[in-house]
Amino acid sequence: MFTFLVKRLFQALIVMFVISLVAFAIQDNLGDPLREMVGQSVSEEERQVLRDELGLNDPYLTKYTRFITNAVQGDLGDSYFFKRPAAEVILDKLQATLELVFGAAIIIVVVSIPLGVYSAIHPKNILTKVIMAFSSIGISVPVFLTAIILMYIFSIELGWLPSYGRGETVNILGWHSGFFTKDGLLHLVLPCVSLASIMLPLFIRLVRSEMLEALSSEYVKFATAKGLAMNKVYYQHALKNTMLPLLTVGGVQIGTMVAYTILTETVFQWPGTGFLFLEAINRVDTPLITAYVIFVGLIFVVTNTIVDLLYGVINPTVNITGKGA
């Protein structure tokens, strides 16, 4: 496992190097960062001067070498908009996103597993059909709509829940958390639910279909013959076998959620990384975008490493280190 991690760490570096190369290459296609920094009446010459100052007119290689030399020293450049080191900005916003994703993930796990299992066990039941129909609708209703409808019902009409932002947070060892105040928790509800709503149908369906496969296996039959409680058969024997694809899909989805919860965060004005990314694109905040993309690469490498590790733990027949039998 140690060797595995060392190997992965090394691979992660390569991944991030490649990402930085590509991210840097596309910068010029994102738009003109100057436009967002100056007023409309500033002349083109003025802008050229600023461009020179920022080193935007340098050739790709010069820019890239400069970037990579700094990056090696841990400096990914300063965001134009935030005027702070990009990495710092991202880490700041990440807290909000992680809490959002964590909340959504809990909802997904808590809802999708029982529903998926139930509908696999009773494939012909009415409730199953309802669940499946709902999940189909869920897939095709865009988040945006879900979010607005939720907002409409729960904050405008009923006035129970706040409609935007994070609310009150408490600082725990430098982590600003909304999980420990009532206000913070209330603010979490709607964004988490609507974020979960996009992923839920996928997971319900996945649990169900994998579960159906597992239920037709011999070991489930034998587990039943052993006289185990049916719940134990379903939720331990069968479910553990459905965990494998679930884990993989889950891993990718969590990574994606951390990285690109753009819509949810935008609708709820959630100060997280997805929103940050969208704004950075809008403002052509290139240092921030580059840092961000590299950082997302890291997220994926990390989540996928964890997934692969867990995979090896759950499935003993798979040898993660890749060595032969």
Add this chain to the structure above:
Amino acid sequence: ADITVAYDSDPVTLDPHEQLSGGVLQMSHMLFDPLVRFTKDFDFEARIAEKWERVNETTFRFTLRKDVKFHSGNALTADDVVWTFERLKTSGDFKGIFAPYSELKKVDDYTVEIISSEPYPLVLQTATYIFPMDSKFYSGEMDGKDKSSIVKHGNSFASTNVSGTGPFVVTSREQGVKVVYERFADYWDTNSPGNVDKLTLVPIKENATRLAALLSGGVDLINPVAPNDHKRVKSTKGIELTTVSGTRLISFHMNQNSNEALRDVRVRQAIVHAINNDGIVKRIMKGFATTAGQQSPEGYVGHVESLVPRYDLKKAKQLMKEAGYEKGFNLSMMAPNNRYVNDAQIAQATASMLSKIGIKVDLKTMPKAQYWPEFDKCSADMMMIGWHSDTEDSANFSEFLTMTRDAETGKGAYNCGYYANPKVDQLVNQANAETDPAKRSEMLKEVEKILYNEAAFVPLHWQDLAWGAKSNLQVDPIVNALNFPYFGDLVVK
């Protein structure tokens, strides 16, 4: 009273000289006070300057108030104003506005004189941009860096620290999340009816979310309110919609360089006649815009009453025929889709209207980040551009949009129509040196008429401004066409 205000964005900096943009000016009016400020109908109201007078063609004198204190506790004197002026001259964004002036001179501790190199008519207009800064506070060094420096990228003292004379002080600021303003205890304007003790500004990007925040009571005031949502705001009990006709002109430029047909004045006229801008205002803008037939909105010196929109499909077809384009032609069009209110829809509607006179439009819309580089290149035959005059003056429109492009003088910098008319250039230049308002007005009106007749560009409308607020906020008195509400004077019942 404590209120929360939701805007679509928050100020990018606390330095009033860093960027000339709506957000920064909104911030400036809360933390600072200008020498004078606009009233609702483009008149001037005394702020830091108590009195003003024109001394001669090139000199203008301001008498300052004596009881003004900065947030730091320092008292304001003429030195601060001079210091501020000097700093403005070094600001990339603002130096253009102050280019006509050679100097700001201290006469005594509470009197200053501003001197232009040529006779200059727009002194008061430009004085609205002079927000005196606390020279003592901003002088010196911090961490080896000059506190007064204006930095566009990267951190500076002034972008995070403030000492102004305004009604509010910043007590906390988390960029992109919120800014908390609290009433400045020693504010000089004791006559101000304003009773807001604490104002929290939160940026909410999404129109629907901002509206929801207002409807659910999470915030007290929002701006902007999308035209689609006006009905909803108006019909909600306890919430009021306040609108003001705006001065931002939305228009299309017809590129004579890239499309030969557009060089023909008849074709340009045909296009102007084919576009039902009334329809656009009514249907797309839901009536929350003023149909335009010229650059200057009402209230501007160059505004000509008679230059009305001229939608007339028959005439348009006729003109096309005359120009020899009976069969029409192809034309490319570009527009942003997140810059102006309903920009992409307006472009689409325009394209469809043009198709009725046989012009086949290839329309491309894109986010502003991508649009501006295209606009800089004038990539399409028709490009949308919105313009707001920083000086609330007619000449400004022409300077940037319709004067002959000239890289040296910087005139016509946004003229993607490549329209060029020496007469217009001459008239605008003259007007900019004419201090007699009446004469000046004549010149600028003349300009508008020429542009109208030659169909130099396609005027669509002036965007209106709208605020949605709880009824206990008396919004109407503090808002204006410039979109920086004077929150210091806001009364909350």
Add this chain to the structure above:
Amino acid sequence: MSNTDTKMLTRWEKVKESDFIYHFKRDKVAMVSFALFLAFFLAALFAPLLSPTNPYDLMAIDIMDSELPPSWMDEGDSRFLLGTDDQGRDILSTILYGSRLSLTIGFLAVAVQLILGTIIGLSAGYFGGRVDSFLMRFADVQLSFSTMMVAIIVSAIFKASFGAEFFSEYAVIMLVVIIGVAEWPQYARTIRASVLAEKQKEYVEAAQVMGFRAGRIMFRHILPNCLSPILVISTVQVANAIMSEAALSFLGLGLPVDQPSLGALISIGFKYIFSGAWWITIFPGVVLVSLVLVINLLGDWLRDLFNPKLYKG
């Protein structure tokens, strides 16, 4: 071969081939779903014949007709059965035309994802070791670039090599490539995970002992056993691709605004949610939902069909 043998063969062939049809005919849900799907497909295919107006013809639309409610409502206009959108396009016609684009993009993009993901996932899982590391890290790189970024990259590359004209002309193909390329890692990782588990099973070893080529073992033996997550993801991805297209078009990286697809129509409609013009988003929304529902039902049915252990009656 004797006469009886050839007879045998035909009967045998019949028996063998008709499995699919046989189960199909006995499953009402599958039949109804398929019929609906076919209806959507045909409606999209023959949109120009079926729709009352051509919504992509700028000549035919008038801004003064915008936001009219469905014809049965008070302010409705009999010309526009389901009302009009913000530009005055007939919603019904736009749905028909838009489905055409959306369906093409949705299915083709998913096909691209599926093919890329399957090949990469299978290879990574089956060969393991360096191949696996390389492909999966490649997937990580890919994941780091959201669809939006991929769109920017792809469009930049194409603009640079073929010019802007090319891009707008082949927008549909571009979108398919972009959405296809952007989202294959999901498949690749899922398939790889399933392959890792399947690879350990004896039937794979048996196939190896038979001397089959790696490709054959991967595609013919392992892949069918990894089918169920693939089907689930695919049905979800079709809906995603349709909405992604709308998002990309907004970024100016897709279809022109004056040719709204189903997804674009729904997105446009959002702006009108609070203003009461619900029909702009609801009708196309209902179409999308039912389309996805049908696809899902067919997907479920296929999944069950491919699992011989489930008794299908």
Add this chain to the structure above:
Amino acid sequence: MSLLEVKNLRIEYPSRFGTHTAVKNLSFNINRGEIVGVVGESGAGKSTVGNAIIDLLSPPGIIAGGDVFLDGDLISGKNIDQMRQIRGNKIGFIFQDPMTSLNPLFTVEQQLLETIHANLKMSNSEAVARAISLMEQVGIPEPELRIKQYPHQFSGGMRQRVVIAIALSGEPDLIIADEPTTALDVSIQDQILTLIRNLCIEKQVGCMLVTHDMGVVSNVTDRVAVMYRGDLVEFGETAQVLGEPAHEYTRSLISAVPRSDRKLGRFPLVSYIEEAHELEKLDIKTHWLGQSEDQREYTGPLLNVENVSLRFTTKDSFFESKREYVQANKNISFSINEGETFGLVGESGSGKSTVARVIAGLYPPNEGKITFEGIDLTALKSEKQRRPIRRQMQMVFQNPYTSMNPRMKIYDIIAEPIRFHKLAASEQQIQQIVFDLLDHVGLGKMAGVKYPHEFSGGQRQRISIARALATRPRLLICDEPTSALDVSVQAQILNLLKDLQDELNLTMLFISHDLPVIRQVCDRIGVMRQGELLEVSESEKLFTNPQHEYSQHLISLMPEFKGLRTAI
């Protein structure tokens, strides 16, 4: 009152090609303290009856009629919860397929403990103690260590024993054991049967024992039921049934039991066949199967295994010293000549399957060399180089079920290698070959349209053999190829192999626990224990004069079939 009473049981498997009645109107009973043997043709419905009793018929099977009583209590038709009370606690069940019965993701310990907890009230430490003692009772060495491992780390026989341990762990009143000892060597088999026997005597447990081993039947059962095509053709005292069979089928079955006392040329065939369509005698000489294109030039032994060692890592660690291994093969050397049948016998878990897999190229050996026709297989670099040899070397896996792709129909499973290696000229010819192969393993053409899970254990095994033959191999590695076959089908298959051998000089590596069978088919035999090859000798010599102590022990335990001798 009998413990189990089955009355007029009828079980059907409906399918689109018509309903297959697997069990027709079956009645029998089992008393406390009694072992009832169930024998019969492969596919007769034995497993189906067992599954029906605990209501776990695999879909689409349904009980179309009849009742099952346990202790006088009607249990057929009870709901899930009521059945749960019975399963494990009242009835311990051993499925025929031990390989797939264990959940691959849980350790053996977890699977044992949960069963104990589900059925008996005891503390965790007691349960652990019980689990270990059960493992010991079923003859698994080092149970404390082994119990922490996962099923895939166990050999076939060991898994079977784990399943037995689990079935016994709930102290059931009735044990239904579906061919529980097929993968076990005689000494372990003896140990397990004794265990069950003792349970029957001491705890008055009843047992239904499905088996094909007539030796076992005659040694341990009290009564025996003979099934043929879903019917109970005979049911009575073991001695009575075996000694004086009343039914024609029983008689012919008994006559097919391979003799353990001397070697015969061919196996006697079952003469009782109800429907005439069965086997037209296959003329191997003229058939495709008999026409190999393989030319032979090399003169040495076809297969040579030199000093092969292999160990499995059971616990990996970054540090060399912390790793744990199982040494599955130690320094194994032997060679097989062309046309020869080499037998491997030995303790369950001794590494026989591992040797087979190493030869087949599934596991690369840690040390040693394997040459096939003089070609060093361990030195081959790519799969491409190996491919021509792959076809010439086929393997019948110990577990026929898991070695078949569950999503392929039988027809495709068998046809695929022919197609892939282009062994036939046309699709029509392929079809003919597949049908012939299916016929010759006694399944019939229509088996082709079914999927593997629709077959009985023995049927699957036969499919597996048919598939292996489909490449026309020169070396056939058979890992317990006939363990699930009744003696009649077994005879038929073994005769087929023998014919091929005569005709084509087919070479075989034959792994089996069935010593009489080994004696009949093998020319030379190797005896293995704990990863080592103890002795290799001529087959007759081994049976008459075993050298190694362990070999002697093994031979002495060979269950004698004390049936009626006169039938032969």
